[in-house]
Amino acid sequence: MxxxxxxxxxxxxxxxxxxxxxxxxxxxxxxxxxxxxxxxxxxxxxxxxDFTAISLTKRRSQLIGIIMPLIDESISAVMQENSYYSEMISAVEKEARDNGFDIVLAGLSEPSAYKAWVQKRRLDGLLFLGLFPEPIYKAMEDMDVPAVLIDTYESHTRDYPSINMDDRRGGALAAAHLLELGHEWLAFAAAGGSNPVEAERWHGFSEVLQEQGTVLPSPMHAGSTHTLEGGYRLADPLLQSGCTAVVCTSDIMAFGLIRALHDRRIRIPDDIAVTGFDDLAVSRYMYPSLTTVRQNIADKGRRACTMLLQRIRGEPSASEVMPVHLVTRESTTGIPVEQ
Amino acid sequence: MxxxxxxxxxxxxxxxxxxxxxxxxxxxxxxxxxxxxxxxxxxxxxxxxDFTAISLTKRRSQLIGIIMPLIDESISAVMQENSYYSEMISAVEKEARDNGFDIVLAGLSEPSAYKAWVQKRRLDGLLFLGLFPEPIYKAMEDMDVPAVLIDTYESHTRDYPSINMDDRRGGALAAAHLLELGHEWLAFAAAGGSNPVEAERWHGFSEVLQEQGTVLPSPMHAGSTHTLEGGYRLADPLLQSGCTAVVCTSDIMAFGLIRALHDRRIRIPDDIAVTGFDDLAVSRYMYPSLTTVRQNIADKGRRACTMLLQRIRGEPSASEVMPVHLVTRESTTGIPVEQ
DNA sequence: CGATAATTTGAAAGCGTTGTCAACCCAGCT
DNA sequence: AGCTGGGTTGACAACGCTTTCAAATTATCG
Known part of the structure; x- marks a missing residue:
């Protein structure tokens, strides 16, 4: 049959x-x-x-590609440690499916592979998840496939809308919270590399510090990626800096850092207070539970998908910034959340 | 152009x-x-x-579908909390790509949707990630699309090979470790539902207990899914049971439980020792770091993909069980790992 | 040099669908 | 009865590629 x-x-x-x-x-x-x-x-x-046949005649595949950075092993570690990606992808998947699209995943390496992929599969749209080197966008210059950038600001070679959490405000919220708690010497722990997202967070952070006339530290970097180990390794330089509080640009890094501080008998938050970014599910269950700038990952994923679908339909759609808020927990206040 | x-x-x-x-x-x-x-x-x-055109003539799409359970919101929470899925999917993606296949994701609901999906997209193969209700396999009875089951044992309606970690041995390792540490009253905390994976773990666990003549508890259940909250809620019943150690069937649940125990001023491992399953990346950074049965998620994903590719080529391939080992950490021994 | 073998070609059918077009059928209306 | 027009039909080209086949071309060899 x-x-x-x-x-x-x-x-x-x-x-x-x-x-x-x-x-x-x-x-x-x-x-x-x-x-x-x-x-x-x-x-x-x-x-x-049969979608295959339809694709052939209508020259649309009803396929959206999600590109995740797997450029080198270290970046792939990020994705493996971080449930952030699961959550994002599952939200996008749902939104896409509800609109008759399927999603295909790829972790590609050289720029030319991206172009080839879009061609081969006749992808209708692309979601860039994370930060990619400029040559990649450039490689697609003659492709005119709609795309949306998640978690990174504008590309200079292509006109793609981006969607981000309000990074600047997030940085500001974290800083303000710590200042309010009486800390006078804050550190800023970033993954590093020329990451526009972290640049924004730093911007918000430093603005608040300057307003308050607090001394502005120079940011510390943890090897260009958000990893547990990167965070862990930040402990020693951090302790030398003499700060009493630190803003980490991701929960994952904060986890690593907290563990390292613990290993060194530093009490949190009494000796050093720590904040993160993301509010991963585990963050509230950690000990100490983590004060962090929360974003709604699923919302962002859905919205990104919606934006992409608009572009695919030929409708315009502008970059967006999603709201954030600070979730205060033990790692700064010492007060447990009730579960 | x-x-x-x-x-x-x-x-x-x-x-x-x-x-x-x-x-x-x-x-x-x-x-x-x-x-x-x-x-x-x-x-x-x-x-x-053009893959589209090729699919049409060759009646192969070079597309592998990965099906994740998103049947209800609670299950989707599992996937969002757990980096397990990120890691698995990224491993599968790589293996598939290296063999010229792309992967498409879906979280489907009713059984008929699965069949429809395979038809519409002409999927060459399917990877079931997790436990699915029997009607789903049944729905595909007339489809003869190759498939491999990950993290669940044989389906009774279809002849699909499965790949699992050595769950029975895992349960046994955890139990033996705790007995060796001198615990005499162990509890077993499972997600619950009729889950063959957990059944195996229980099997291994109880075998060891019986060999040692230790009292066999009745397993406790946390609402059918592996979640932080499910683990958290297990704390009270656990404390009532009077045990001094507990084997949790997932790291995620263990995290929730540990937090709950902490909130109740129970010391780990002094008052209660805890073990998990999976060895998620964060597990070694937690405080206390988690003793757990480790499996190599990426290996399993790769292997599953390889098996599927074999089936797609028409070659036979049998079910497999991947090796596990126990990673001992603070949550049972109290001894910190050096990072 | 003729014969035989190896390449290469052109043409055409097929894959499952869309989209267009002229032709047709059957109301309903005048 | 003659029109008008909505609904419907068949036929066919397209989409980009694979496959098959017989015919044409080129290479190889005794």
């Missing part, structure tokens, strides 16, 4: 192939009676239109 | 369309000279064969 085609449906319903296609595509020239018969036949044959 | 097709390549190379196709498909009837000319032309035009 092989797959039913549009022709089988037509036969079964006693109508022409064209009529079936009309029903499928909602071309209105079809009477209620015919429509009913066709739908019935489809039902009985459990017919499903 | 539109996409080059096989015909453009042929023209440019000064050969026939057929010849190009031969080169593409490695049909031997082509001379070195021609092959070179064709490849050159492809290069210059940066030609990429």
């Amino acid at each position: 092989k797959r039913p085609t549009i022709r089988d449906v037509a036969e079964k319903a006693g109508v022409s192939k064209a009529a079936v296609s009309y029903v499928l595509n909602d071309v209105k020239k079809v009477s209620e009676e015919t429509r009913r018969r066709v739908l019935e036949a489809m039902e009985e044959l459990s017919y499903e239109p | 539109k996409r080059p097709t096989i015909r453009d390549v042929a023209e440019k190379a000064g050969v026939s369309k057929a010849a190009v196709s031969y080169v593409l498909n490695d049909v031997k009837k082509v001379s070195e000279e021609t092959r070179r000319r064709v490849l050159e032309a492809m290069e210059e035009l940066s030609y990429e064969p």
Whole structure:
């Protein structure tokens, strides 16, 4: 028993192939009676239109590509440690599916691979998840495939809208919170590399410090990626700096750092207060639970997908910044959250 | 400038369309000279064969579907909290890509949707990630699409090979470790539901206990899914049971439980020792760091993908069980790992 | 040099669908 | 009865590629 085609449906319903296609595509020239018969036949044959064939004629694949940075092993570690990506992807998947799209994943390496991928699969749109080197966007210059950038600000070679959490405000919130608690010497722990997201967070952070006339530290860097180990290694330089509080640019790094501080018998928050970014699910269950700048990951994913779908439909859509708020927990206040 | 097709390549190379196709498909009837000319032309035009068209004729899509359980919101929470899925998917993605396949993701709900999805996209194979209700496999009875089950044992309606960590041994290792430390009253904290993976773990666990003549507790259940909150809620029943050690069937649950114990001023491991399953990246950075049964998630993902590819090629492939080992850390021994 | 073998070609069918077009059928209306 | 027009039909080209086949071309060899 092989797959039913549009022709089988037509036969079964006693109508022409064209009529079936009309029903499928909602071309209105079809009477209620015919429509009913066709739908019935489809039902009985459990017919499903073949996306492959449709892609070929309509030159749309109903496929959205999500590109995650797997450029080198270390970056791939980030993704493995961080449930951030699970959450993001599952939100995008749902939103896409609700709109008749499937999502394909890729962790690509050289720029040319991106272009090739889009061509081969006839991808309708692309979601860049994270920070990518400029040559990658450049490689797609002659592609005109719609794309949306998640977690990174504008590309200079292509006009893609971006979606981010309000990073600047996040940095400011964390700083303000710590100052309010009486800390006078704050550190800023970033992954490092020329990361526009962290630049924004730093911007917000330093603005607040300057307003308050507090001494502005120079940011410390943890090897260009957000990892547990990166955070862990920040402990010693941090202790030397003599600060009493530190803003980390990710929960993951904060976890690593906290563990390192603990190993060195430093009490949190009494000796050093720590904040993170993201509010991963585990953050409230950690000990100490982590004060962090929360963003709604799923919302961001959904929104990114919606923006992309708009672009695919040819509608315009502008960059967006999603709201954030600070979740205060033990790592700064010492006060446990009730579960 | 539109996409080059096989015909453009042929023209440019000064050969026939057929010849190009031969080169593409490695049909031997082509001379070195021609092959070179064709490849050159492809290069210059940066030609990429159109998978859509190929799918249509070859009736293969080079697409592998990964199905994750998103059946209800609670299960989707599991996936969001747990970096396990990121790691698994990224391993599968890599393995698939290296073999010329792309992966498509879906979290589907009703059984019929699975069948429809396979049909519509002409998926070449399916990876079931996690436990699915039997009707789902049943729905695919007339599909004969190759599939591999990850993290769940045989389906009774379909002949799909499965891949799992050695769950039974894992349960045994955890139990033996705790007994060795002198604990005499162990608890077993599972997600619950009729989960064959947990059944195996329980099996290994209880076998060891019986061998030692230790009292066998009845397993406690945390609402059918592995979540932080589920673990957290297990604290009170656990304390009532009077045990001095507990084997949790996932790190995530263990995290929740540990936090709850901490909130109740219970010392770990002095009052209660805790073990988990998985060895997520954060587990060694937690405080206390978690003793857990480690599996190599990426290996499992790669292997699953390889098995599926074999099946797709028509080669046989049998179910497999991956090795596990116990990683002992503070949550049972009190001894910190050095980082 | 003629014969035989190896390449290469052109043409055409097929994959499952869309989209267009002229032709047709059967109301309903004048 | 003659029109008008919505619904419907068949036919066919396209989409980009694979495959098959017979025919044409080129290479190889005694």
